[in-house]
Every structure is written in structure tokens, then in C-alpha cells.
Amino acid sequence: MELLAYVNGEFLPESDAKVSVFDHGLLYGDGIFEGIRAYNGRVFRLDDHLRRLFDSAKAIHMEIPHSVDEMRDLILELCRRNEIEDGYIRPVVTRGKGDLGLDPRKVKGGPTVVIIARPFEVLYGDKYEEGLELITSTYRRVPSQSVSPNIKSLNYLNQILARVEANIHDADEALLLDIQGYVSEASADNFFVVRDEILTTPPTVSILQGVTRQTVLEIAVELGYKARERFFTLYDVYGADEAFITGTAAEIAPVVRVDDRVVGDGKPGRITKQITARYRDLVRSTGTPIYEKA
């Protein structure tokens, strides 16, 4: 059976699921999206992702042509039709189809709503045991004075350029600094350091407000660790006992080298592993059920 995708009111085979070449999402990156995971027949923190989707829409003056409840129902319905147990879900809402010209008033007929839901493949494989190597990107994270990094928009060139830089240097990921030189986040993941059993992650000013980041802050407190949101620099990264990145796709991935410096003892840290174990418990046992329970 071919997987289905939702496009503007229809569930279509993926090969027939198309948007116009005049879609402003394609022409100008004018749109927003979410990246959501399902585990064990449940969608993890679905309402947090829906909230961020609607907040992003509001920030770019776009009205999603569905209520939160309708979007939730559409996502769950697509998961059921695609028989998803462990999957990746991608809602995308663009400004819509219209004439050339970036003015959103060129768009006729309202936003384009697309949802993709597919079985998930593991992102980093062995790297969860070995740990990742990061480089600091020469590109700075776009400041909120230009475009708020809180918006999960279709403009990813800032992060893609950083990721290409990491590829060129054979690193696994890139770490971006904010315009002031404080650590912000990786190309598609938030960033944490651990020192003296205290977890620190940058405040939400110059980063995406990650759902995984929030989950990790909650797990840390539950496990009895101090966790704080504070600006810090590369000096604090190089001197950390442990470091890790967090994201829906990456989950929690240990970082063992940054800019040719070994972090801690060069192995995934004890607290990182403990938090990862709890995270893996949570994703399998909580979340919105896709299928009716008997």
C-alpha cells in the first residue's frame, strides 16, 4: 500500500500529493511547519507541537484554515490511514498559491495545508553510543530583530548553511552562536551542557523553543538535578563535563567533541545517559493514542 499524504482537504497517495509551482511556500519560503514523532502508537507531545504551529502562524500573520482540534484530528486520521506505530509527522502550512510577488495579498484561496506521516528511520545510529562531534559555525543564528528564531518557518537557509559547513569539516553537526556570541543551538536541535551536575541551556531568545528541550528540563528536575536557562559561551562548552543536543528527530544525542576539544572524558556522559533513558520511557508510554483502545 502506498502511503497517503494530506493536501488541502484530501488524503492522496504520496506520488499524487502535489502543490503548485506558484505556492508562496516554494517561491518565498513563506510558511511554517512542525516535526512530530509517534512512538508505540502514540503521538508524543502533540498538543505542544500544535501550539507551536499555531503560535508560528500568528507570528507571521497567517490564519491556519483549521482549528487546533481539526488539525489534531487530521494528523491522527492520517496516522491511522498510514498504519503508523513509530513514525515521523510533518504538518506544513504555507501562505498559499498566488501570483509572483512576495506580498501575501498576491495569494488567492488561502493557505496550503500539507501533512506527511511516515514510518521513522533512526537518525544517528551508532552515534548515540559514540557521541557526536560538533564544530562552531561561522554563521550566526538569525537574531530576533530580523526574524524570530522562535518561529518554525520554512526559512532554514541559516541552519542549512551551518550544516553544510559541518559536512565540509566532517563533523556531525554545527553549533551556532547568536549575534552577541553566546551559544544558541545546533542546526536542527537545541543544546545543553552539564557541569557539576547542573544542566544549562540557552534562554529562548535566539533559539527555537524545542519541545524536546522542554521535556529534558522537566526530566532533569524530576531526576533531582538543577536545570537552568542561562546565556553561556564556547568557553563553558569546552569546559563542560557533558554536552548533548535535543530534538524531535535526534531525541537526545551526546556530544563528545566540539571544535577539536574533547568534552568531559570524550564519552557520552552519565547524566546524559540517565536523561536519555527516562526520555525513551516517556516517549513510549505517554502521548496521544492514534488507535482506539479496546
Ligand code: PXG
Ligand atoms: N532548533 C531548531 C532550529 C529546530 O529546527 C529544534 C531546535 C528542536 O526542537 P524540537 O521541538 O524538535 O525538540 C528544531 C527541530 C528535520 C527535523 O527534519 C528538524 C526538527 C525537528 C524534526 C525534524 O531535520 N527541528
